[in-house]
Amino acid sequence: MAKNQKLVKDITAMDVDFAKWYTDIVKKAELVDYSSVKGCMIIRPYGYAIWENIQKYLDAKFKETGHENVYMPMFIPESLLEKEKSHVEGFAPEVAWVTHGGSEELTERLCVRPTSETLFCEHYARIVQSYKDLPKLYNQWCSVVRWEKTTRPFLRTTEFLWQEGHTIHATAEEAEAETVKMLNVYADFCENVLAMPVVKGRKTEKEKFAGGVRTYTIESLMHDGKALQSGTSHNLGDNFAKAFGIQYSDKDQKKQYVHETSWGVTTRLIGAIIMVHGDDEGLALPPRIAPIQTVIIPIAQHKEGVLEKAEELRERIAKVARVKVDSTDKMPGWKFSEYEMKGVPVRLEVGPKDIENNQVVLVRRDTREKEVVSMDDLEVRIPQLLEEIQTAMFERAKAHRDENTFVATNLDEFKEIAENKPGFIKAMWCGDLECEEKIKEVAGTSSRCMPFEQEEVSDVCVCCGKPAKSLVYWGKAY
């Protein structure tokens, strides 16, 4: 069995080489395959099933909060991309350009959308006349392209899948409320479904969205102490409205510019799940997002009645959980390893002796704890166990995050932590770009966010010693 496990797994230990551990998992848990298209990934069935679950939860939440789905073209004419000046400066260096259709050269180049603000704006300008037409709360599920030099599956790829919400409102207040509301939808989703604690906060001017007014973010901490920006929500103010002429007549028939937001999460969330919950045995999926929540492994399946019992249990459990039987002719030990690698939260073993005793063995993926359970109790015990695992995974991730969040009150302290203790660094900041850049230069960390939950860990800027304006989370980031 030890040999089998070696064969199935054969993954680099996390402590030896975290990056290699990560790519081993994405390949060996069959989440992705590489393609001959540089920087693009193939999302395999098991990886895509995770994305489908993410979509299902979030899409329902978007609809509950009044949003409607639409589909915009994947191409943006160069002249349209250029309409909002800081937006084009932010994105033009990294877009893919279509120059030919069939055998003809196009009169105007088209970029493959890196994000769709410009398309939504053009559409909104055409369909909005009156305050009665507002708000428009649209969302789109699609893929976007950003020409990346170095790529890593899920974390940074030339093409990735995402959703992009784009809304317009009559007032600045409503747009701000929407921006924060959607950030909270993301935060709740990450914490409650992905069992991943996040820090909610605002991005600095340096790190905000190209063309926006304010960017909010949720930041999470990976196993290796690096931060991952896991979702962002932008208040675009009336910048785009002015560039694209999106106006409405208010109740007094006066023309007003709309206020706009955009927000998105991507397949990067799958990378976050891997790096928050995975271990040296492979992936570990929080039950609420796992495509398979319980896998049934028949033991001595050639013996009479074993496969029939496994199938009977599957039918019963299917009413309370996503369940699968693996009745292929591999050895049970091999299967144990395979589903550990794939991060299935609960394994159910059932063999001739179990059947005799009207019991099964349940094994948790997260702690590897075993329990023997009466077959009569499965419909109760399995959902309960899945909830226990969900909670425990969140608590463990939170403890890890908290243990690896440090406070620095001066630059030496900051540098020392940044060098020796991978994690978040909480430190006060004066608000000056210069200090933000200097911290990046001397410690290699970027500002992750100014958290909504402010504390005063000191009263002066960690860099310049002048009066502090805000607490900032800093870190090395993916």
Place this chain on the structure above:
Amino acid sequence: MAKNQKLVKDITAMDVDFAKWYTDIVKKAELVDYSSVKGCMIIRPYGYAIWENIQKYLDAKFKETGHENVYMPMFIPESLLEKEKSHVEGFAPEVAWVTHGGSEELTERLCVRPTSETLFCEHYARIVQSYKDLPKLYNQWCSVVRWEKTTRPFLRTTEFLWQEGHTIHATAEEAEAETVKMLNVYADFCENVLAMPVVKGRKTEKEKFAGGVRTYTIESLMHDGKALQSGTSHNLGDNFAKAFGIQYSDKDQKKQYVHETSWGVTTRLIGAIIMVHGDDEGLALPPRIAPIQTVIIPIAQHKEGVLEKAEELRERIAKVARVKVDSTDKMPGWKFSEYEMKGVPVRLEVGPKDIENNQVVLVRRDTREKEVVSMDDLEVRIPQLLEEIQTAMFERAKAHRDENTFVATNLDEFKEIAENKPGFIKAMWCGDLECEEKIKEVAGTSSRCMPFEQEEVSDVCVCCGKPAKSLVYWGKAY
């Protein structure tokens, strides 16, 4: 009210200009908006909601039949596209080429996928080793691009949404069974959900998929007597397997090529719904696909208790149907027209007098028949009525199709029908490309399919008079 209706609707009558009628509907029912990207459409919330319902039904059916979803890159390197010779010949003239990433020129051009056989093949070649790995039953929901000269929303656009199934099998028989099975899934979906009768059959060699062995199709007849290819399923044989080297070891350890299929339906189905069921009042949606199945219009809604009652009914009906209340401050007559235009199957009117009498008025979109129903019976009557409408819409479409299907036994007859009676023409064919081309030339009709249900309407070819091999449906097509 007549004036209001004029304002809301203002659509060209079908008999005056069918093409204009069609584009009026897609615009005024708010299904699409045009974008500044030539040939690409914006699918608005109401149009996209129809697509989401199509996806929901089909995706469930694909999963029931053992298929898994994946995601492939949107780009195909030129060298990969060229691997299967007749495939590249079929598609290269109509692809969009990416030549630059950011500011750099690419060393190899990438095309935006027009279809993804080549990507699936490359992946399959890498992941399949043994007969135990077969079959692979994959599907992908995505958008594809084909550089079209003349476009029309849903029917022919440069970019469109679709699903593409790609499967590989150990034997030719299994691949053939899969190809036919998926065609039947499409046919059942069109008939049972879209209320659209289809002719199932096989494409001629001339009309088959570039690189495939056999193409099956479902063909439906539009209001104007033109045919619409509504879904296709291709048996690719081992053509692609040989070009891409997709081999497996069979039970005797011998290398064998896999047998492959691909199949797809697109947003074109929305065009079909419009042209099969729509009328001069606008869109008419079959209940099973309608985003809103029942719209509640409060009458004299400023009067006490009306809006409350409307909301109370909405909550009750929501348990049995997709329902919405329109309580905006437009006049009821305006709303009637608006939801007729949008094709909502049932309108429920409720005003002070109805409340007094504990009743509501139900109005069918398809026949405009009214009935007065006790409020107590709504949970029973509405689902029943929706089913009645669904059946009636199918029967009407079928009657139209049958009335406009003609038989020709010689070329003069054929030409006369093609000129004067828009519809399907059933006629025998010898199997020669020459006759197929001649029929196209003299009558302007293409072969739609050789139907599974063969009849012998004559024993000689309608064109050359030689012995006939097959009955063929011919028609002018979108």
